[in-house]
Amino acid sequence: MNKVLLIEDDVVLRENTAELLELSDYDMITAPNGEVGVQMAIKYLPNIIVCDIMMPELDGYGVLEALSKNEITKHIPFIFLSAKTERKDVRKGMDLGADDYITKPFDEGELISAIESRLAKASILKDLHEEKTKGGTNEPEIRTLNDLKNFFDDNGEVTKYGKGETIYEEGQNSNYVYLISKGLVKSHKFDEKGKDLTTALYKEDDLFGYTSFLQNTAYQESTTAIKETVLIGVTKSALKEVLNNNHQVTLELIQLLTENLTDVKEHLLQMAYSSVKKRTANTILKFAEKLNRNPEDNIKISRNDLASVAGIATESLIRTLSSFKDSGLIEIEGRNIKILDLNKLQDMH
Numbered sequence: 001m002n003k004v005l006l007i008e009d010d011v012v013l014r015e016n017t018a019e020l021l022e023l024s025d026y027d028m029i030t031a032p033n034g035e036v037g038v039q040m041a042i043k044y045l046p047n048i049i050v051c052d053i054m055m056p057e058l059d060g061y062g063v064l065e066a067l068s069k070n071e072i073t074k075h076i077p078f079i080f081l082s083a084k085t086e087r088k089d090v091r092k093g094m095d096l097g098a099d100d101y102i103t104k105p106f107d108e109g110e111l112i113s114a115i116e117s118r119l120a121k122a123s124i125l126k127d128l129h130e131e132k133t134k135g136g137t138n139e140p141e142i143r144t145l146n147d148l149k150n151f152f153d154d155n156g157e158v159t160k161y162g163k164g165e166t167i168y169e170e171g172q173n174s175n176y177v178y179l180i181s182k183g184l185v186k187s188h189k190f191d192e193k194g195k196d197l198t199t200a201l202y203k204e205d206d207l208f209g210y211t212s213f214l215q216n217t218a219y220q221e222s223t224t225a226i227k228e229t230v231l232i233g234v235t236k237s238a239l240k241e242v243l244n245n246n247h248q249v250t251l252e253l254i255q256l257l258t259e260n261l262t263d264v265k266e267h268l269l270q271m272a273y274s275s276v277k278k279r280t281a282n283t284i285l286k287f288a289e290k291l292n293r294n295p296e297d298n299i300k301i302s303r304n305d306l307a308s309v310a311g312i313a314t315e316s317l318i319r320t321l322s323s324f325k326d327s328g329l330i331e332i333e334g335r336n337i338k339i340l341d342l343n344k345l346q347d348m349h
Helices: 011-023 034-044 060-068 087-096 108-135 145-155 236-245 247-273 276-291 303-310 314-326 342-346
Strands: 003-007 027-031 048-052 078-082 100-103 157-161 166-168 176-182 185-190 196-202 222-225 229-235 330-333 336-339
Touching (some): 003 011, 027 034, 060 087, 078 108, 145 176
Antiparallel strands (some): 157 229
């Protein structure tokens, strides 16, 4: 029977969750705060730890940090349980070494599924570690895109770009692949008439800049920072070595590339067959998705960038925006655009 340590300062939630897991055949140990939780983890060595974040005296981050420094507890799977849902909070926990993050309120199936999957993963990794140890190698394995992004964080070169600054230009040697730590980037190229067309938008936590790993292929488009941006770059040769040694993440990267191609096809179809109004509406929604968590927040973006992504003349875009404003679909103040009627923009023909 697998042993679960639950660290939670809310008495009712702690007792209810413990009872729920006991009914699912887990051997339960509970702790009312972080300090006691650390002591019990060292004493009982549970198979997995489920821990709240916001606790007095020692919070969940402190618990994970303390246990990660201890040789006998650092490999125990660790799941955060918290009402904190901001990306920076999730990333902080993952950077400290957490295996999963469940937000309150949660249902029984979600928690049990997370515990089962993490226990299974721990068992698999243990087997793999034993096999590698026998084979004389202890190099960490990169299996997921999240692992790959952590590799960028740990090994990449950090560079900062101001708004409107060029990252690389079409035709330059493609030496680096980038992860966006902060900001927004557009890729674009000029057609035969000299018109600047935006081909893709990349937001925080996106990867971009990958070209052929087998040939010395130049970048096929240019990229520019739409706002202040921080990038983490890894050389193409270093990334090629990672992919050669970690086939599972190679499959995930192929899936990401496939999804990107699908997005490009949809964008091309929209530019070819959609009306100016529909293209303008879809572009506003796309920028809202990339720039903000809530579509209702203000979008601060140049009219040229909007027109470039929509594939229409700037003058046509400005006229369309004015008609949207007159119809009460959006609000315009300077360069700021605020969506007032999300449904009508989504249903625009």
